[in-house]
Amino acid sequence: MPENAPYNLDNASFRDSVATIGDDGKRNWIYPKKPSGRYHTYRLIASIVFLSFLFTGPFLQIDGHPMFLFNILERKFIIFGFPFWPQDFFLFVLAMLTFFVFIILFTAIFGRLWCGWACPQTIFMEMVFRKIEYWIEGDAGSQKKLNNQNWTSEKIAKKASKHFLFFLISFIISNTFLAYIIGVERLWQLMEHGPARHSGTFIALVLFTSVFYGVFSRFREQVCLVVCPYGRLQGVLLDRNSVVIAYDYTRGEQRGKITKNSVRKEGDCIDCSLCVQVCPTGIDIRNGTQLECVNCTACIDACDHVMDKVGFEKGLIRYASENEIANKSKFKFTGRIAGYSLVLAVLFTVLASFVAFRSDVEATILRTPGQLYQLIGEDSISNLYNIQLVNKTFKDIPVTLVLNGFKGKIRYVGNELSDLKRDSVSSAVFFLVLPRNEIDQSKTKVSFTLSSEGKPLQNIETYFMGVK
Incomplete structure (x- = not known):
């Protein structure tokens, strides 16, 4: 371990359990402060683009046919306007294999960039449901105070409003996914005929609406920590050259509060803990790369704001590799990355050839x-x-x-x-x-x-x- 690495890594008990589980085994409810800053703005723009594409996708057509259709029941699939049948199943297998290798290569280079910028779970949670929560209940302190107080008319009104909107949006999401499966025209027919004539579809719709509502109202970050396997693959996919959200301990240690009219002997980290307060999974990024980190950049924006305020250089927390932090070395195209790239190129070439020469x-x-x-x-x-x-x-x-x-x-x-x-x-x-x-x-x-x-x-x- 480097000489000036974070001081609490020698007894790294934080790695014994996830940040959302307390010593008594019960869940620690996370109240992240409202994020703001340049990266948050960039992510907000990216989320708007993603959500616009997601919700308009079922309505987009090419030559009178949907651009996307994943009709598992009738075994019909349309991707970018091209129809596929069960006879093309080998193409799906090859495409999934190509995608997995791409994910491995992408993660080896850029870490969990996908999680913070494009994962539907993160986008819906942080850019839709969390925004509604901030709008109705206020920032982290107000939310905590509201949850701890007795049931008053104000609390009932706020909680009812929030959960009504949560369920409504979950219902819209479920209908959107249903449109991708059965098509928009068929969805309109189901709405016109009512649930009595299509009870099976209606039950499935209610079930998925309830699942989405439960995920975004209660389960939340536990999806990333417990359900999704991607975070647990970090130990295999990441190395010292992978770009992650990292705390520059060579600059920041030893930590210490800032005082006026004194010569500062400590590092640039003033130990304000804002990076922890804005984290939606409750971790301290200064402890290094952790399973719970979804690369949401909230800690970068919070730290940059503090650095600006105290007159220090930005980038104490930033996108960087361990080698860049420890050795000031630039990105290296390693043999591991070259191997992944070669395999990906071969798979993509084979897949493209099969698709191009596919018989009508x-x-x-x-x-x-x-x-x-x-x-x-x-x-x-x-x-x-x-x-x-x-x-x-x-x-x-x-x-x-x-x-x-x-x-x-x-x-x-x-x-x-x-x-x-x-x-x-x-x-x-x-x-x-x-x-x-x-x-x-x-x-x-x-x-x-x-x-x-x-x-x-x-x-x-x-x-x-x-x-x-």
């Missing part, structure tokens, strides 16, 4: 289960097949099926293949009739070509059963 139509041909071959006269054999086709586009596609390499015939049972309706699954049943003299074994591989207006879409192979 996917077809599967299988012999009808339980059916044997049929002898037609003395010179022909037939097999019965089912073909299923998925049109992955938003346009009708005319298709034809052609047999390759055999002088056989395709005879449809019922309707022939013609136009595949947009964004749908089609099927057909047909007999494949082959000359008996072309079948010299009990199981013969046959190939079909699915075409659209003369353009091959897919080659499909299956087996033809016959007489040896």
